[in-house]
Amino acid sequence: MSHLFFTFLTLLLADQQPHKTDGSTTAEMDVLTAPQGWRKERIGFPLGFAPTLPYTGFEDIRFAPGWSDEKAEDFWSYVFVWYVDHDPQLNTASLQRHVKLYFDGLMETSDAQVVISSNSDPVDYVGHVVAKDAFFTQDKMQLNFTVRISECAAQQKYLVLFRLSPQKPQHAIWQALNQVEPTIDCAHPAEP
Template structure:
């Protein structure tokens, strides 16, 4: 697994400063994630240092496409993340909208502040719409719920311009442990773009790996 070169993108230190606080036992989540060459990522605790107002508690595993911070790339700002949340977390549509909005507002504010710039996040929005999961391989966790979502915000890392992110969000709760999970694929690209199939393939492998480890 490859990780971000913080020398090339030092501003991410602010985002990832809490990573060392994650318990070693949570490394198990990362073992279920396999990505193609060039994808990089990190694990951070929830709530993250850049969005302390979030109510979700747990860990986040994120993986970023090779073109994540390249404006001209067809995978610009394409990435996915998995939240593993404390037992009892209520993964309702309203709660997810609130938490993701807080997440993106905090991220933008922190990055702009690190560059000594101001940003008004009051106009940011996050809207989820219930979707029908399509699972021909029968690999989705029991009770999985899917949403299509849009986040309107200001992209802080490269363009510092308004951006609309499309998200495919899947949530479920482990019936044995009560642990909540949220898997989100993210990109500003149209839903027919190739990057979405790439992320679906990664997500499918995650579900297969998770199932195998759960059965042991």
């Protein structure tokens, strides 16, 4: 539980850390842009809470202003991107395994339930995860999410972009989540 306290403290202080967006190096630049008031955090792979995720690179995160307020409409609403060095070669089954590893570690559980389906585009996915909220309420919650995978040819990197909220996709928070975009110009990988 001590890493949860550290993570929470990091989230509270993350907005006070300087971040460059001039594109000088990926270690210094923000990969995501978000509206004013969103908190940010960056975690390098391997992730401390999910070290078996098979990536190198980092995770860049943006938290909605009410992310930690269980009475707010944007409670637990956030966006993160895995900025990775190699093609993640994700499909529905592997993405489901990776999301489960991520949330089992984040929530210090082993029973996160993940449901993912492919959208009309083979690199877009929708789904939800049901897990115990180990940060705030200690109750089970469902987070709905979308995933978009892009190749950044100029940088020789890949983006795996997640948007998450307990709110249904019709809720206004999804408009705000969709405003959080990569700062890097990337395209979808070519279909086989």
